[in-house]
Every structure is written in C-alpha cells, then in structure tokens.
Amino acid sequence: MNVNDILLAVLVLIGAPIVGCIAAGIDRKITARLQGRVGPPLLQPYYDVRKLLSKDNMIVNKSQNFYVVVYLVFIVLSLLMLIFRQDILMIIFVYTVASVALIVGGMSTGSPYARVGSSREIMAILAYEPILILYALAIYLLTGTFKISAVVDASTPLLAYTPLIFIAMIFVLNIKLKKSPFDYSTSHHAHQELVKGMLTEYSGPGFAIIEIAHFYEYVFLTGLLFVFWTVNPVIGFLLSTAAFLLVIVVDNVTARVYWQWMLKLSWTFLLAISIVNIAFLYFSGVKI
C-alpha cells in the first residue's frame, strides 16, 4: 500500500459514483427520448439522491437499513478489488455478499411485495452466478491465474478467445442492472403488481444509499466488461459503454418476461455457449 494506491482508492471512491450517476442520467435521457419525452436533466439521479437524503427515515423495522449499508460497502469493496486487480473469483464472491445483503434487506421488511421481489432476485442469482464464475474460469485458463493483473499485463485482449462468454456477460449485465426483459425483482418502470418489488419498503436515506450503491454497481459491472479489452483502454472503455447502451436500448424495446424464462435461457443457452467457449480454451490450451 503506497501513496499512489491510496490516491487511486480515493479517486475511485469519489469518481465512481459520479460516473455511475452520469450513466444513470444518460440511461434516463435515452429512455425518455425513445419514449418520445424530453426527459429529466442529466444530473437528475444526483438531485434525486440529494432529496432522498433530506427525507424522513421511514422504516417498517429497525434492521432493514443495516442490510443496505452492507450492500453499499461490499459493492464498493468489490469495485476496489477489481481496480486493484485482485483475484476475480474472490471479487465475484464479495459481490455475492452485496447481492445477498440486498435480497435479505428486501425480505427483512416482511412486506409481501418485497418478498416476491426478493425471491425472484434469488432466482436471478441462480441465473447469473454460474456465468460469472465461468468468466473467471476463462481468465484462469487463458492466464494460468485468477488474478486480474495477469489479464492487464497480457498482450492479447481477452475478447479474442472469449467471444461467447462476452455475449453471455452482456446478458448478465442486463440481469444485474435489472433492466427489461429481466426487471422482475424491482424496476425503474412502473409495474403495478410488483410496486417497487424488493425495495418497496425503502424510502428516504435508506433508499438513497441503495441508489448510491447502484452508481458504484454500474461502474463495477461495466468494469467486468472492460476487462475483456485491457490492452487498449480506449477500446475497453468503448466496449463496455457500447454494452451498457445496448442494455438500455434492449430495456426499452422488450417487455419483461417470467423469471422462469430467464432461468431457462440462462441454464440452457447462456451456460451452453459459455461451456463451449471454456471447452475450446481447455482443449486448445491457448494463453494470452
């Protein structure tokens, strides 16, 4: 831990929510334009958070906000571990802590809407976690280690040998950002039967923390896609931005599906293409 590392950590802690906030603003702007509206200002997500923080702390039980704090802190930790090029498998497990904390937070409120949303989010874990770990496995097979630093030091981009896993990861991004057609646990769109799903009983400061954590999560998830092309950071950035924009467009042009459909898609198509890719890496023995 030298001075540079600390500066980088501080930069990430401050910079990531700003980037995430702007990304969320872009999301809302594009969505509005696609729906024929003008849309809110770019910084609207920031104004929202500022207002939420000034609101009353309305809760249904005393522990619900604890899980939200755990969610935020572990998202930040997984982002930092990614930035510091740690073990990717470990990063995924740390990220799971955050996801589980949010689910448990939703369930802890005891409200039926929240519980329905949370159970569906648990199913989302079942859908995306195997893909994420296969992504980690691909990194291991290509570099001989699970450390992200090996990918960064490589001279060939990861994407060259993992196109199928990249496709699967875009679906994971879609699921994790809770965008349509996979927005059945909680959604930015109005869904009457779900209300706000998992987050129904969160308001005021508690909800503000969730929004801030989402900003970090945006950066973290697109960062996972950035890893596919670290040789040239500009291409990596364009790649992850393109994936993000694609997810937003898909969000607006598709209707949400049953969660069963997502599970089937994931455990058949996504797993199959990922495993095919892994099998190729295993048998060809290529290294980057």
Next chain:
Amino acid sequence: MLETTVMLLIIAPIIFSLLFVALPKSLYKFLAWAFFLVGVALSVMLVLDGTGTVEVAGSNFATLESIVLILEVLIILYVLYVSAKHKNWPTLALIAISAGLAAYSYMNVAEVESASFNIDPFSQVMILIVNVIGTAIILFATGYMDHYEEHRHLNRQKTFYFTMSFFLAAMNGLVMVDTLGWLFLFWEITTLCSFVLISYNQDEEGINNGFRALALNLVGGVAFSAAIILLGTRFDIATLSGIGTSSSAAVLALPVALLCLAGFAKSAQMPFQSWLLGAMVAPTPVSALLHSSTMVNAGVFIIVKLVPAFTGTTLGTAIAIYGAFTFVMCSALALSQRNAKRVLAYSTIANLGLIIASAGIGTPLAVAAAIMLILFHAISKALLFLCTGEIEHTIGSRDIEDMSGLIKKAPLLTMLISLAMVSMLLPPFGVLLTKWVSMEAASSNPIVIVFLILGSALTTVYYAKWLGTVLSSTMDKNAVHHAKLETYFPLSFLGLCIVVTSVLVFTIYNYFIKPQVEILLNIAPTVSGQAGQFTSEIGAFAYAAIFIVLALAILIYFATRSMFTPRMSNYYMCGENNLERDGLMFRNGLCSYDKSSASNIYLQNTFGENKLTTLGYVISILLIVIALAGGVL
C-alpha cells in the same frame, strides 16, 4: 504422554457412557458439562502432545486383540439378532456376508504382532471436531431431550446418552488408529450406534430408517472387509499408513477403490444418500452428531487418508468427478426442499461431495481444501442442526416457510442460525474460503469445475432464501421463548467457534493442514499468508480485508443511525391495510379482508426429488462402476 492421551480419548467417553447409565436423569446436566470440559481438555492435550505413533505390542496387544475379536463377534451377533427379530432380510443377508468375510479373514489373513495408533495433524483436527463439537452436542441434548420425550411419551434417555457417548469413543478410535483390523471395528461400532440412535423413537418409521442406515453402511462394511482381506493376503499391508507409503500404488487400486466405496457409503454419497435423509427422524442432537462431527466425517476421513494411493491416477479423476456430481445433484435437491432438516441433510451430502472431489483432484492445494472443509463444515453444520432443533421447539415446525418472522420471536437464536448460514455461503468465513480454494484447485479439470460452479450457485440460492426467511419480520409475535443455558451455551459456543476459526484460518492452516499435506503428498501447497491474505500460486483471498469491511459496515450503520431518526410505519399494501387486525391484512376484490402471504420459490418441478433422485442414482452408480472398473483394469 501421547500414549496416555490416546488411551484416555477412547476410555473417557466409555466411562461417561457408563456413568450416564448408572446415574439418575437429574444429574445428566452436570455429567454433560463434565463431559464437555473433559472432551475439550483431552483434545487440546492431544494437540499439545504433538504428532507421533503409539505402538501396542506384547501382552497388552494380545489382551486388546482378543477384546477386539470379541466385540466384532458381539456386533455380528447383535445385528443378526435384531435383523432376524424385525425380519429385515437385506440386513440379515449383508451381515451374513460380513460374518463370512470376518471368518475368512480370521483364518487367512496373517496375524499381526502389534497394533499402532498414528497421530498426525489430520487426526488432531478430527479429534478436536469430535470431542469439542460432539460433546457440545451432548450438552445441548440435556436441554433438549426432556421436552422431546415429553411430546412423544418416550423414556429411553439412558440408551440415548449411552450410545451418543459410546459413539464418540468409537469415533476417537477411528481417527487415531492405524491398524486396519481395529479401524474396521471402530467403523462397525459407529454403524451400529447410528442404527440404535436413528431407530430411537421405536416407531415404524424410525426402525425402518434405522435398518436402511444399517444396511447401506453394511454394504460399505463389506467393501471395507474385502479390502482388508485383499490388502492382507496379497500385499501384506495391515495399516492405513502402509497403503499410502506403498510404492506399488497402481496395483493397489482395487482395494483402495473398495475402501473409497466404504467411505462413500459412510458419507452418504449418492446412491447411498437415503440413509442420511432417513436419519432425520431421530432427535435433533442425533442428526447434528451424525451430520457434522462424527459418522459422515469418518467416510471422508478415510478417503482423504487414502489420497496418496490414488492421486494422479484415473481412479483419482473418477473420484473427483463422482464427488463433484454428488455436490451439484444434492445442491439441486436441497433447493427444492421446504423441510429445513432435509435441506441440511442434502447440504451435508453436497459438502461431503465437495470434500471428496477435492481429495480426488489430489493436488496439494485441493487436499488442503478438503481437510479445511471438513473442519469448517463440521462447525457450521452442527450449529445449523442444533438451531433447527431449537427452532422446532420454539415454533413447532421445521418448515422453512413457517420460520418467517423468527427474528421477532427468538432474536438470539435467529442471529446464531443466520451466522451459521452466512458462514456456509459468504466470505470471509471458512467454508467459502475452502470452497474458493477447491474451485481454484479444480480448475484444471473442466468437468469437475463446471459441476462445482453450478453446485455453488445452487448453494447460494437455497441458503439465501432460508436466511431471508428467518430474518424477515412479520407483525405476529405469538411464540413463547424459553432460553436455557444448556441449549444456548453450545449454540453460542459454536457460533464463536465459527468466527474464531475463520479469523485464525491461516494459523490453523500452518499448524495442521500444511504439515498434513506434506505427510500425504510429500509436497506442501505453495500458499502464503502475509497481511491477512490467503495467497496460492493461482489466486489470493483477502479475508482480513473482508472482515475489516464487515466491521466497517456495522460501524457505519451505528454511526449514521442517529443522524436519521427512524420513524416506524406499516407495510405498503396499496392503501388497503386493515391495521386494527394485522399489518398484513388487505382488502380483496370482494371488499372483505384477507391476509396476504408470500412464499419462497422451490422449483419443485425442476429440481424436485421425484425428478432428480432416479437420475442421480443412475449416474452415481455408473460413476462408481467406472471407478471400480478403473481399479481392476
């Protein structure tokens, strides 16, 4: 010194089992406390005594050998008697075969002149598990059994405590002894004890399940004695360590495969899993003892001990695939279960499968993961079982759906079971750390790693939904909660053990695991532990950082809590609450009030027992046949 401790570890539980029979029920509480303290003291003594071997020779040996022989005959006679009495023909046939094998080996296998106990770091870990967790479970039982028997109009506590204590004695012997003949005796005693404990209720279900456990474990026993005969007559090997150090590892494949088969049966791997599922009809302390610290661990103990005999061979790969298959299959089955004890039973089988898979991979890193998983799994699973038992007494149900709102009814109990569940699936706790190690170690074998990935996702799902359910707060609050010291002390103690072992993971690794891997494979995993990181050649696990962040989260929560004064409100029910009656009442389409409810998703149609069990049997039997065939060829 070592010799005394070894002998005491076997004799002390037997003395306690006799004391339980001799003394009245009112003294059980004190006896259990004494047993707990003695167990902790003896196992710590064994660790302090260090490693080494203890030879038993001369007249001592002759006496003990004849005791062993008498006990073996007694076991066979007893099983013959009960299976004939209950007209259980499969068991009768199996015990007849074992009797035949025993007679054959008595006549044909060369007599050994001495017996030995081999105390290596792995034995020390196992002794700690058995004597600390096992006695804590017995202590818990003293606060549990009265209530249990009252409900079922039973009065068999003398049998119960006698068998439980005797079980621990057999287990202590099993993990220390090196001579195969004696090991087999301890092996059969644990089988017999589990039969007595599972059929404890003496109703039809209990007796049937007891016989199923007995029969399936006798299959393992038959494989075990066949292996002993093969080793004794063909290779002149009479000790467990002799198999590992033998230079002719390849020709030993068949007996080794047979011993592994015995281990699979003991560890309830598919297709033997039904005995462990049936074992849950017994009182909760029995399930906790069978599932966490004793019975099932004996199986994986043998398999890990045999690692040098199959590492790097086809048999090893077959074992790894078989274990990984059981892991994913049983995790999927656990997902579909609503009954908490069944979820735990499948979770146990799955985790043992993971241990077997790691042992099968056989690299230093994987073997280290296997031994560590045995330790961490035992602690977490014991706590989970005991908490489930206590929940059953508190709310009168073991259905996961009925546990919603538990945090309001029994906060401490909920905190403990949540800790146990979190320790099973999330970092920075030990089970996840070992899962991470075994995944990284398994990445060289594509089939094993894909199974592990799927199984790990399924594990997260079934624990996360249970965790969310116990932590969800509902408005009703009608359970009365009794907090007894004898029940809550073991629970809190195990909770503390989880945290302490997870924090000290690297110390444990250095002190026990690393020397053991060196003994088994002659090389140590290249793992270092600077700055709270668990670093191997292919990855790093920063457990200290995660502990710090977890503490930070708690700190932030408490620091900011006062900044935002909370205001309690009711659930959002689309403006239709009926607050006079219940926060969960809403007005339905007929303008009357209904209570809303939400339940978890169990995917019965995809992962249900009726869908997967047959498939599991077919594939697992196929895999075992392949492993055995690989052994013969």
